[in-house]
Amino acid sequence: MTYQNRRTFLKNGLVAGTAILTPMSLMKIMAQTGQNVNSPNNKVLLGVIGTGSRGMHLMQIINDNKNQNGIEIVAICDVYKPHLDEAQAIAPNAKAFEDYRDLLEMKDLDGVIIATPLHVHAAPTIDALNSGLHVFCEKAMARNIEDVHAMALAHYETGKILQIGQQRLFDPKFLRGMDKVHNGDLGIVTQIRAFWHRNNDWRRPVPSPDLERFINWRLYREYSAGLLTELACHHIQVGNWAKRALPIDVRGTGSISYWKDGREVYDNVALIFRYEDGTQFIYDSMIQNKKYGLEVQIMGDKGTLEMETNRFFLENPPAPPKPAGIVQLVQDLERNVFGSVPIGSSSWDAELADTNPGEPIIQNDSTDGTPESLTGFANSIREGKSIPGLFEEGYYGTMWTLLGEQAIDTGEVVKIPQQFVV
Numbered sequence: 001m002t003y004q005n006r007r008t009f010l011k012n013g014l015v016a017g018t019a020i021l022t023p024m025s026l027m028k029i030m031a032q033t034g035q036n037v038n039s040p041n042n043k044v045l046l047g048v049i050g051t052g053s054r055g056m057h058l059m060q061i062i063n064d065n066k067n068q069n070g071i072e073i074v075a076i077c078d079v080y081k082p083h084l085d086e087a088q089a090i091a092p093n094a095k096a097f098e099d100y101r102d103l104l105e106m107k108d109l110d111g112v113i114i115a116t117p118l119h120v121h122a123a124p125t126i127d128a129l130n131s132g133l134h135v136f137c138e139k140a141m142a143r144n145i146e147d148v149h150a151m152a153l154a155h156y157e158t159g160k161i162l163q164i165g166q167q168r169l170f171d172p173k174f175l176r177g178m179d180k181v182h183n184g185d186l187g188i189v190t191q192i193r194a195f196w197h198r199n200n201d202w203r204r205p206v207p208s209p210d211l212e213r214f215i216n217w218r219l220y221r222e223y224s225a226g227l228l229t230e231l232a233c234h235h236i237q238v239g240n241w242a243k244r245a246l247p248i249d250v251r252g253t254g255s256i257s258y259w260k261d262g263r264e265v266y267d268n269v270a271l272i273f274r275y276e277d278g279t280q281f282i283y284d285s286m287i288q289n290k291k292y293g294l295e296v297q298i299m300g301d302k303g304t305l306e307m308e309t310n311r312f313f314l315e316n317p318p319a320p321p322k323p324a325g326i327v328q329l330v331q332d333l334e335r336n337v338f339g340s341v342p343i344g345s346s347s348w349d350a351e352l353a354d355t356n357p358g359e360p361i362i363q364n365d366s367t368d369g370t371p372e373s374l375t376g377f378a379n380s381i382r383e384g385k386s387i388p389g390l391f392e393e394g395y396y397g398t399m400w401t402l403l404g405e406q407a408i409d410t411g412e413v414v415k416i417p418q419q420f421v422v
């Protein structure tokens with residue numbers, strides 16, 4: 001479908017940004033065995049552009065799950081020789097390149113994985129799509145909304161797959177959790193809270209001072225929006241997924257409150273996204289305290305999900321069976337003696353958190369979804385078509401992250417400009 005046709009299609013009633021990923025559709029994706037690939041033995045032949053920390057991690061995952069994904073890494077590319085050499089050890093038979101444009105000219109490639117720094121996502125993605133290749137591009141999509149939109153246009157116009165590295169879309173506990181949200185198991189959801197807290201300076205060691213900005217690109221505004229594009233975009237995508245809608249606007253604040261070490265990106269941010277039905281999605285992130293770690297809390301009038309830690313809680317869980325005999329007698333006595341409100345003290349109980357332990361969303365929580373996202377990408381290539389709604393989840397995850405950055409920078413309430421709705 002061309003971009004123009006898609007816009008007409010959306011105007012005729014479909015809501016933009018709604019994915020239809022469910023455990024069933026995931027199983028279907030994983031079972032796909034089409035033949036739309038260059039290799040005669042149904043292998044998917046990929047190049048990896050940007051073989052730093054994430055690029056090499058993805059390569060390792062591909063190797064460790066070869067039987068599921070059927071991917072062969074036939075090319076690697078990095079401008080930084082030490083990383084290229086390290087990656088060559090993971091894929092000894094891959095052809096090595098220093099310029100990604102040379103890699104794109106290789107014969108018989110099916111697609112590329114792009115794991116360069118954020119500001120180097122758009123150009124290789126668009127060039128690869130225009131060269132007829134499918135692309136798995138790491139999140140966030142790009143450093144500015146114009147580039148994000150240009151990547152979307154290249155995807156729609158070429159018809160090639162563009163999958164963004166938002167692995168929660170393939171994580172079974174998120175898939176099952178979303179089923180619960182959408183089935184109504186949580187009742188009416190009116191608030192989502194998410195946070196990502198760390199306690200470290202987020203700096204990487206630099207072999208020589210002239211490599212500071214190149215290696216620590218996450219800390220400089222030219223290349224990254226820091227906590228927002230690196231972490232928040234994961235949870236912002238989940239918020240939209242849960243609501244099956246896009247926010248109507250975002251407001252926020254941010255500061256460099258602790259790591260005053262020359263970095264340019266905020267080390268402390270807070271955002272509020274509002275949805276049409278009144279739902280508020282409250283997000284915060286910092287890197288000077290890790291007590292609460294990371295979480296996505298989806299709250300309805302009947303139940304709550306804590307997605308990252310795989311927990312589901314009912315507002316009114318069924319009462320546990322009553323203990324019999326002497327145990328109950330002792331408990332009743334205790335309640336009578338200690339349970340009454342003493343004279344002269346407060347006549348109300350503070351509404352402390354419910355200590356009900358809840359239940360797991362899924363029984364076997366053994367993956368973060370990354371291996372499955374790579375298998376899903378390979379299977380989409382074999383089928384020769386994108387998974388419906390998947391790209392748009394990544395698109396709006398990044399788009400609303402960058403609009404959140406704008407809200408913080410300007411102090412204004414920011415809406416999505418109409419031309420960036422795809």
Ligand SMILES: NC(=O)c1ccc[n+]([C@@H]2O[C@H](COP(=O)([O-])OP(=O)(O)OC[C@H]3O[C@@H](n4cnc5c(N)ncnc54)[C@H](O)[C@@H]3O)[C@@H](O)[C@H]2O)c1
Binds near residue numbers: 055077
């Ligand atoms: N999905 C996730 O959970 C997750 C986790 C970590 C990182 N990431 C994403 O992966 C991407 C890379 O992060 P990282 O931590 O690996 O960064 P990194 O700095 O460790 O690696 C980036 C690599 O790209 C190379 N590079 C830079 N410019 C290049 C160019 N023009 N051509 C080829 N190579 C080039 C660098 O030399 C480096 O080796 C980022 O977008 C990041 O957000 C995603």
